[in-house]
Amino acid sequence: MPGLPGAYYLRMSDTLTVPKADDTPTPPPARAARGWFVRQAQRMHPVGLALGLLFFVWSMSPSLLPRPWYLQSVATGIGVVTGYGLGCLIAWILRRCGVHPQWPAAWRRIGWWSLAAAAVVVIPTFVVLGSWWQQIVRELVGADQDARSQYILVVVLAFVVFVVLLSAGRGLRVATNRTSEFVGRFVPVVVARLAAVVVVVSVSVFLVNGVLYDFLLERANTSFAAADRGTAEGVVPPTAPEKSGSPESAQAWSSLGKEGRTFVASGPSAQEIGAFTGRPALEPVRAYAGRESAGTVEAIADNVVAELDRTGGFERDVLAVVTTTGRGWVNEDVATAFEYVNDGNTAIASMQYSFLPSPLAFIADRQTPMDAGRALFEAVYERWSELPVESRPRLVAFGESLGSYGGQSAFSGGQDMLARLDGALWVGTPGFTEQWRYITDHRDAGSYQRLPVVDEGRDIRFAADPADLELPGPWDDRRIVFWQHASDPITWWGFDLLLERPDWLREPLGADVDPGMSWIPFVTFWQVTLDMVFSADVPSGHGHNYGADAVDLWAQILQPEQWTAADTERLRVVLGG
Incomplete structure (x- = not known):
């Protein structure tokens, strides 16, 4: 040692x-x-x-x-x-x-x-x-x-x-x-030994967390910035004016980043939504700005607001503010479900804030997601607040993983979310998220850490499965949902695992967690750490893979009058297929 x-x-x-x-x-x-x-x-x-x-x-x-x-x-x-x-x-x-x-x-x-x-x-x-x-x-x-x-x-x-x-x-x-x-030639032995430990630890930390860290981070940014200029196979620029990157957009297709280009080029059209529901539908708005569009996250957020103005996003029935993960990724199942459930009468506002993929950003840069989440929401909220109350769209937020972490940073806590949002869907929230941790720690007595009940579920509910939203008490119209799987290491990882048994390992384990799992000092920390490496490479509904259940959750959060349980089941098949 x-x-x-x-x-x-x-x-x-x-x-x-x-x-x-x-x-x-x-x-x-x-x-x-x-x-x-x-x-x-x-x-x-x-x-x-x-x-x-x-x-x-x-x-x-x-x-x-x-x-x-x-x-x-x-x-x-x-x-x-x-x-x-x-x-x-x-x-x-x-x-x-x-x-x-x-x-x-x-x-x-x-x-x-x-x-x-x-x-x-x-x-x-x-x-x-x-x-x-x-x-x-x-x-x-x-x-x-x-x-x-x-x-x-x-x-x-x-x-x-x-x-x-x-x-x-x-x-x-x-x-x-x-x-x-x-x-020890100059000071007493005890002092010399203590000084030696301090010096060696300090130098080691400086070399690893300073010089080496900065060098690797700079090299990673340069490398991934180059890779970000590529476009996924089969992705072509959108032609609909409601999409950023289209010919009418002020945001150039080349500036959106690889994940941004995939996002605006994806999703259902008005025709596809109408064919599915049998009702008239609108072309969903997807307003997006890339990291290269401006020098600061605040300026990028302003570009997104400008795109919302251009596309009529503030005139839609529901407007979603989405903080992305890493290089600008948005969960397509969550976004598509949101648009179908609302007959396309929607706008999604999002932006890229980094060139680093999520695993690297998770380790190396937790500040930028917070800055981006606050900047985007505040920019949209400021413009939204200027609209007449009777003509404002319902305002919601969603984000997954680092997107959930960054998105929640725009709020001081659950009550602030309820005061400024009509609903939210936070997906696979990392355990170091301050707002999530506070809400979880202040859950109702007797409820589980992996599935908390807060204020009898009046406004905020947690779910690993849509059935978990069904609680005995009433659920008000402003609804916040935290979607988290019992087997998701992104949510349950933390340094406290080194020396402290968490409540989620004291309680009955989730249905998809081995009953033989138990807490072991030091060992459990490293096991869960390594579980994160391939946490999304498991079937949907487990680990960090969140998919078709988004349909049920959006239907519960937004409660659209025209949407039926049969629609939910049919759309689940579409997304799952």
């Missing part, structure tokens, strides 16, 4: 006794390899290895979503090095407290052979069990089954991850000790 003094490891006589080499001549390469292995083995601490083996077992346990073998390898490698580090830390603390066990050589040999025997039995057993548990999780979320034989590779790659992380930790420890020795 970095920062600990040289007494961190027990003396060689307290750890491992290596048999003497026999007199049989050994080729130099083999002798060198054997010598390296022996030296590394001598440095390993038995308590650390024992805890590492325990963490190996825990790392194979199920979590929210199925993991491919290589992600399982990473989770296992991190788990083992965490257990090893904790074991060494415990031994170091005991030594600092004056505990110096002197075990007889025979006992030490028995201990080592027992540990080796346990590893021989435990490792293959839990590799098999882990692959079996993953198949159960796949069944729960409707994912295709993987070849269980691939799990044989978990041990190999996990060992590589363990060695790399352990070497990095030892490197930091060496740097700390060298720094301590140097500083």
